[in-house]
Amino acid sequence: MDDVVLARGLVKSYGPHEALRGLDLVVPAGEVHGFLGPNGAGKSTTLRALLGLLRLDGGSATVLGLDPWRDAVRIHRRLAYVPGDVTLWPDLSGGEMVDLLLRMRGVDPAQAARDQLLERFDLDPTKKGRAYSRGNRQKVALVAALAAEVELLLLDEPTAGLDPLMEQVFRECVRERVAGGTTVLLSSHILSEVEQLADRVTIINAGRVVETGTLAELRYLHRTRVEATTIRPVSLDGLEGVHDVSVRADTVSCMVDPASLTPLLSRLTDAGTSALTCAPPSLEDLFLDAYRSPSGADR
Amino acid sequence: MTDRHRGARLLLARDLRVDLRLLVLWIGALSLLVLASAVSIETLYPDAKDRIQAAAGLNNSPATVALYGPIIDESSVGELAMTKLTVLYAFIVALLLMVVVRRHTRGEEESGRTELVVATAVGRSAPLTAALMLGALVSSVTGLLAAVIDVGGGLPVTGSFLFGASWAGIGLVATGLTAVACQLSASSRACAGIASASLGVLYLVRAVADVSIGWLGWLTPFGWGTRLQAWHEPRWWVLGLYAALAGVLALAAYALRERRDLGSGLWPARPGRATGSPRLGGATGLVWRLDRAALGWWTLAVAAMGTLFGLIAPGVEDMLDSDAGRRIIEQIGGTGKLEDAMLAAVIAVSAVTVTCFGLMVVVRAANDERDGRAELLMSGPTSRWTAFLAATLTALGAVVWLLVVVGITMGLGAGRGPWTLVPAALAQAPAVAVVVAAAAGLWSLRVTWAAAGWGIVVFCLVLEAVGGLLELPDWVLGVSPYAHVPAIPVESADPVGAAVLVAIAVGLLVAAAGRFRSRDLG
Numbered sequence: 028m029d030d031v032v033l034a035r036g037l038v039k040s041y042g043p044h045e046a047l048r049g050l051d052l053v054v055p056a057g058e059v060h061g062f063l064g065p066n067g068a069g070k071s072t073t074l075r076a077l078l079g080l081l082r083l084d085g086g087s088a089t090v091l092g093l094d095p096w097r098d099a100v101r102i103h104r105r106l107a108y109v110p111g112d113v114t115l116w117p118d119l120s121g122g123e124m125v126d127l128l129l130r131m132r133g134v135d136p137a138q139a140a141r142d143q144l145l146e147r148f149d150l151d152p153t154k155k156g157r158a159y160s161r162g163n164r165q166k167v168a169l170v171a172a173l174a175a176e177v178e179l180l181l182l183d184e185p186t187a188g189l190d191p192l193m194e195q196v197f198r199e200c201v202r203e204r205v206a207g208g209t210t211v212l213l214s215s216h217i218l219s220e221v222e223q224l225a226d227r228v229t230i231i232n233a234g235r236v237v238e239t240g241t242l243a244e245l246r247y248l249h250r251t252r253v254e255a256t257t258i259r260p261v262s263l264d265g266l267e268g269v270h271d272v273s274v275r276a277d278t279v280s281c282m283v284d285p286a287s288l289t290p291l292l293s294r295l296t297d298a299g300t301s302a303l304t305c306a307p308p309s310l311e312d313l314f315l316d317a318y319r320s321p322s323g324a325d326r
Numbered sequence: 327m328t329d330r331h332r333g334a335r336l337l338l339a340r341d342l343r344v345d346l347r348l349l350v351l352w353i354g355a356l357s358l359l360v361l362a363s364a365v366s367i368e369t370l371y372p373d374a375k376d377r378i379q380a381a382a383g384l385n386n387s388p389a390t391v392a393l394y395g396p397i398i399d400e401s402s403v404g405e406l407a408m409t410k411l412t413v414l415y416a417f418i419v420a421l422l423l424m425v426v427v428r429r430h431t432r433g434e435e436e437s438g439r440t441e442l443v444v445a446t447a448v449g450r451s452a453p454l455t456a457a458l459m460l461g462a463l464v465s466s467v468t469g470l471l472a473a474v475i476d477v478g479g480g481l482p483v484t485g486s487f488l489f490g491a492s493w494a495g496i497g498l499v500a501t502g503l504t505a506v507a508c509q510l511s512a513s514s515r516a517c518a519g520i521a522s523a524s525l526g527v528l529y530l531v532r533a534v535a536d537v538s539i540g541w542l543g544w545l546t547p548f549g550w551g552t553r554l555q556a557w558h559e560p561r562w563w564v565l566g567l568y569a570a571l572a573g574v575l576a577l578a579a580y581a582l583r584e585r586r587d588l589g590s591g592l593w594p595a596r597p598g599r600a601t602g603s604p605r606l607g608g609a610t611g612l613v614w615r616l617d618r619a620a621l622g623w624w625t626l627a628v629a630a631m632g633t634l635f636g637l638i639a640p641g642v643e644d645m646l647d648s649d650a651g652r653r654i655i656e657q658i659g660g661t662g663k664l665e666d667a668m669l670a671a672v673i674a675v676s677a678v679t680v681t682c683f684g685l686m687v688v689v690r691a692a693n694d695e696r697d698g699r700a701e702l703l704m705s706g707p708t709s710r711w712t713a714f715l716a717a718t719l720t721a722l723g724a725v726v727w728l729l730v731v732v733g734i735t736m737g738l739g740a741g742r743g744p745w746t747l748v749p750a751a752l753a754q755a756p757a758v759a760v761v762v763a764a765a766a767g768l769w770s771l772r773v774t775w776a777a778a779g780w781g782i783v784v785f786c787l788v789l790e791a792v793g794g795l796l797e798l799p800d801w802v803l804g805v806s807p808y809a810h811v812p813a814i815p816v817e818s819a820d821p822v823g824a825a826v827l828v829a830i831a832v833g834l835l836v837a838a839a840g841r842f843r844s845r846d847l848g
Contacts, residue, residue: 122599
């Protein structure tokens, strides 16, 4: 079994709203796969379908070689999931919650890395569910998911609400798990988080895949965002490979293909440049592009 | 309106919209009870002699006095017609207000929505003010409707309005009491416990007062309903007691609100366990962990209720051995020997009460799904089947346990030995199981429908209370599963009927579990 997650043509509708419209997703074993998309793109729906919490209207999916709907329990024994919006029982303490989730997967909390993780995430396990902040609720689910070895981690925007220090801890923990052979499907709308962890990414929008591949392969990621303030007005007319040009007063910004970077820079130099920033494209650029694409236009 | 209360009217409108269905159902059921009692009195007791005899019969029995309160003017049609409603059903009015007020104060606060609301240009106390205004509105409407229906049913006008006012008064007091209770703990469930336990104690104090220590009755609002003397030489000033107590409670709630932070209770939250108990290791363990405290309190309450009912039952025979008295007992559901009839009747009341615990467990489990907690649960190797059955079977097990407690305590109270009434109580289990299974069925159809399970109980309760009075046909009465339970010890056990009810419950459960497995979660 090579592909831990293999999904073809997933379709899921909620009444008239089509959440998934033929989505494909392949995650080979041992990979950290980034699953990117704007809010409402269908990331959580996909993860829930892979967990067998939802019934698909079309397409086929296997998780760990099994059918997520029929074999949900067998699959769940081998994976851990962190939902995007963690809700806890108001009257259960964080420690009780973590232990419950571990025991339900057949893991003895005393044998798991529970205490060490509680310390690393700086989480007080004696607080009741209602008293936790959003970030701390997230930590409860993260500790429960990361404390035992599993074959697959399904993480739905796992760092939402975490501070940068805790994001760092999270990344370390995931890396440790990956070193142990765990496959990770990491959904997010934050490119930097995915960039640091993921081997490959799938970008979706409006229930369809926009792009998939390694970060280096993605065509958008080759481009550079250039913003320059020039002394004399500059014209970018006639330059190949320059996209999304916008000119405001004496400042020009655009996205540039690698081959066109030299010609662009020479034009800027000719016009006299007083300020220049070059940056890798942000996910926002990708999403903006995806929104403009036909698949996003009818939303 | 000062800054502290700014936005309360806006919140009131929202609260009303949220509660509309609940209020229509609950107030509608109460109004129907008032209507049935008001119009049936002439049919039940055609002439004054019958009525006086019936009233005297009721007054002579400590059991009925403890349950319903005394009848002050034995010749009054209105007082006899409203005797159950003045005290016992006033408790249902109080419960309605408790549910409504808690939802919009502590319930909203625990869910975090209050934070969102008071961060806007809405005053800190506005949610409390809105809940109090809603409570006042609901109390007034319930009371007014009761009064108007009584007048329409041919009862004296002054008495009708005073009776309605006593319901409104109880509603106002319950509103204030719940508002105070909701300031005490950060836990919404704990607040519900505090409020309902307080109401229960106040009701018990009233029962004790009416049976023996009369002056105690002035200390509890449930005692004021009869002491108001709505139907004969009314004491108008008693209405002031309701208003004063409600006002004091409301002011106390405001004062307490000012002394605590949003989201916390006045009682500091105790830290929880750092580790989970090994018993908390699966779906069943979780249901048990979440509901065991409530079950403990329910066991105590049910035991107290059973003992009280048992204690007062033996006295019935001598005191109520008259035609009219027998008729009253028949009216509350029993036939035959009076003591047995009394016991059978209160066992039936207990069964409906106990059903509520089963429904609580099922609705709580459904709310876990609605709020997304079940997603975390079922991303583990817990099958839908297991999760569903854990909740429903725990509910059924708890219900059977509570019925056994009712049987034992009632038997002990009545001096008949602990096990004599257990079969009678357990005979109710199949009917209770059908209602709980039906609620589980609603949950399996759609997560938000689970709460409609409460509608089933209310429906059965109203049908039972109203059906006989309105002389509804048997097939209509037969819709309620409780109607098919034999009134043991008066009637003999009915194994076939019980088997049919059990089969229906099992069928409902299996179908519900199948449906729950095949639908989307959440």
